[in-house]
Amino acid sequence: MQYIALPDADKNRPLSFYLAMEEYVARQMDVDDGFFFWQVSPTVIFGRHQSVGNEVNEAYCRHHGISMFRRKSGGGCVYADQNNLMLSFVTTGEQVGLAFNRFVNMLLLVLRKMGVQAVGTSHNDVLIDGRKVSGTACYQLPGRSIVHGTLLYDTDMEHMLHAITPGEEKLQQKGIQSVRQRITLLKDHVTLSLDEVKTLIRQTLCNGEHRLTASDVAAIEQIEQGYLRDEFIYLL
Numbered sequence: 001m002q003y004i005a006l007p008d009a010d011k012n013r014p015l016s017f018y019l020a021m022e023e024y025v026a027r028q029m030d031v032d033d034g035f036f037f038w039q040v041s042p043t044v045i046f047g048r049h050q051s052v053g054n055e056v057n058e059a060y061c062r063h064h065g066i067s068m069f070r071r072k073s074g075g076g077c078v079y080a081d082q083n084n085l086m087l088s089f090v091t092t093g094e095q096v097g098l099a100f101n102r103f104v105n106m107l108l109l110v111l112r113k114m115g116v117q118a119v120g121t122s123h124n125d126v127l128i129d130g131r132k133v134s135g136t137a138c139y140q141l142p143g144r145s146i147v148h149g150t151l152l153y154d155t156d157m158e159h160m161l162h163a164i165t166p167g168e169e170k171l172q173q174k175g176i177q178s179v180r181q182r183i184t185l186l187k188d189h190v191t192l193s194l195d196e197v198k199t200l201i202r203q204t205l206c207n208g209e210h211r212l213t214a215s216d217v218a219a220i221e222q223i224e225q226g227y228l229r230d231e232f233i234y235l236l
Helices: 015-028 058-063 096-113 157-163 168-173 175-182 194-205 214-228
Strands: 002-005 033-038 043-046 067-070 078-080 085-092 118-120 126-128 131-134 136-141 144-151 208-211
Touching: 015 033, 015 067, 015 085, 015 136, 015 144, 015 214, 033 194, 058 067, 058 157, 078 157, 085 096, 085 194, 096 118, 096 126, 096 136, 096 144, 096 194, 131 144
Parallel strands: 002 033, 002 208, 043 067
Antiparallel strands: 033 085, 043 078, 085 144, 118 126, 126 131, 136 144
16 A cells, blocks of 8 residues: 655645545545545544534634534544544545445554554444544545544544534533543553654555655645635535
């Protein structure tokens, strides 16, 4: 599998760029299996058919400078920041179940190399000791499947709770303690730093690299414009 690398100087992009990068790899690159990971400043990402008003505390996000983006895959609302890892897998074929299965098994392989006994679920989540450490989503383009997911190394629990909880009722029902009972942080199970985790993932899963050029980046930025339109974000 090829690791898709950005030019060295091209870092700290918004989440919309990486969604567009997945599309570019799927549509334009002659790579059977492509993979990359990325990190973003505090961001909420919601599923293709979700209502922003129902899933996101927009006032909280704006007050705390948390970006909000829609993805083209289904699934639920996710909070991401620089302390967790976002993973993208682009593969040939249109069998969603197979793509999900391959992606989850790749994560399980990496975690077991770290000495962590994790399991996959029928919902394509990854659990450690019964708690969620990774969630995934998938969508298709002609002849291609795009699977992306989270790997929760660490995170800002206050932001995670409040950014994706729109009302006081849900705050009272869930609360930080309740959220912590349902998720787990990878840092609590390994001695590796996040950078060491990234190195291990890449060494385990990838046997080559394809480095994007400035013209590739420009093409990705063109695709990105579609993710930035209010019509797409708010389903206007």
